[in-house]
Amino acid sequence: MIEVWGEAPDGSPIHRVCLSHKGTQLNIISFGAAVQHFGLSEFPFSFVLGYSDCKSYLDNPNYFGSIIGRCANRIRNAQIQIEDRVFHLDRNFLGDHHVHGGSKGTAFSNWIVDGVAENYAQFSIVLPDGHMGYPGQLIATAKYSIVGTGRVQLEITATASQVTLCNFASHCYFNLDGTRSIKDHELKIFSEKYLQSDEFGFPLGLPVSARGTKFDFTTMKSLQEHGFIFNLDQNFCFNQHSGEPEKRAELFAKNTGLRLKVSSTEVGLQVYTGSKIRGSEANSRIQQYSGIALEPQGWPDAANNSSYPSIKISPNLPYKQTTVFEVYCEK
Numbered sequence: 001m002i003e004v005w006g007e008a009p010d011g012s013p014i015h016r017v018c019l020s021h022k023g024t025q026l027n028i029i030s031f032g033a034a035v036q037h038f039g040l041s042e043f044p045f046s047f048v049l050g051y052s053d054c055k056s057y058l059d060n061p062n063y064f065g066s067i068i069g070r071c072a073n074r075i076r077n078a079q080i081q082i083e084d085r086v087f088h089l090d091r092n093f094l095g096d097h098h099v100h101g102g103s104k105g106t107a108f109s110n111w112i113v114d115g116v117a118e119n120y121a122q123f124s125i126v127l128p129d130g131h132m133g134y135p136g137q138l139i140a141t142a143k144y145s146i147v148g149t150g151r152v153q154l155e156i157t158a159t160a161s162q163v164t165l166c167n168f169a170s171h172c173y174f175n176l177d178g179t180r181s182i183k184d185h186e187l188k189i190f191s192e193k194y195l196q197s198d199e200f201g202f203p204l205g206l207p208v209s210a211r212g213t214k215f216d217f218t219t220m221k222s223l224q225e226h227g228f229i230f231n232l233d234q235n236f237c238f239n240q241h242s243g244e245p246e247k248r249a250e251l252f253a254k255n256t257g258l259r260l261k262v263s264s265t266e267v268g269l270q271v272y273t274g275s276k277i278r279g280s281e282a283n284s285r286i287q288q289y290s291g292i293a294l295e296p297q298g299w300p301d302a303a304n305n306s307s308y309p310s311i312k313i314s315p316n317l318p319y320k321q322t323t324v325f326e327v328y329c330e331k
Helices: 057-061
Strands: 004-009 013-021 024-029 034-040 079-082 085-088 114-116 120-127 138-148 150-162 185-188 233-237 246-253 258-262 270-272 292-297 319-329
Touching: 013 034, 013 114, 013 120, 013 138, 024 138, 024 150, 034 319, 138 319, 246 270, 246 292, 258 292
Parallel strands: none
Antiparallel strands: 004 013, 013 024, 024 034, 079 085, 114 120, 120 138, 138 150, 150 319, 185 246, 233 270, 246 258, 258 319, 270 292
């Protein structure tokens, strides 16, 4: 089902697509190509945080469910260099830096609904040359497919008119027990390497081992320790693209027996436990630490770190990401 759900700031209609297939419900809105609802028919709550009204997505300070780009995460000094040219990007982070593609990035743009069927919805967007300071026109598509019970596949592709940066990410926050907190959740990350960062989240160098540190999630571990939820906002590092989605993380809710598996082709996973989530009158579930974002993507500030996996694309080198979110019950 597709419906007009609201109006974007430019006057274009915001559409909501509601998919129901194999006992799985998935609602996506065209503004930000954002997942509003992801659930199974036997559970009375959504596994992702979202708003019940369209207007809240126009601001969406937490990026709930959105596809962020054209470049997710932080870029120091809002400046990049490509082929000996320096480009100055939108300074939308702390007044001096750049984050998540800028103040009018894809999370705050109204995508076009390209196609809808019983089990999938596809969206597209065109970012012009110079958009948010980036070089080159970028044409991107995001296709959500229900490929099994509780199993959602996200495919993001993009082509560029010239060499530019491209690093998309899904910014869903997961909560698998329907409460206002992730305190009774456990997390496993299939990597022992992560990037140390400064107080603003900028990486400090090459990946280091998490073994024996508070960032060691190589075995399933509670997100709560001594009554406090871990304040995580870290990038965990994986091997180069394999072409096929590989295990990145698992999340488990003890109260419901629900387990989430995240697989992706991406070389990074930003893990954020929601310490800065702002509350919402439109959804009483939304508050600090009410959801955890598990965001497959490239590494932060990769544009300014030549030793990191490249996030550059060109007319002869298109972009493709495949990420799979699978939720099932073990009880």
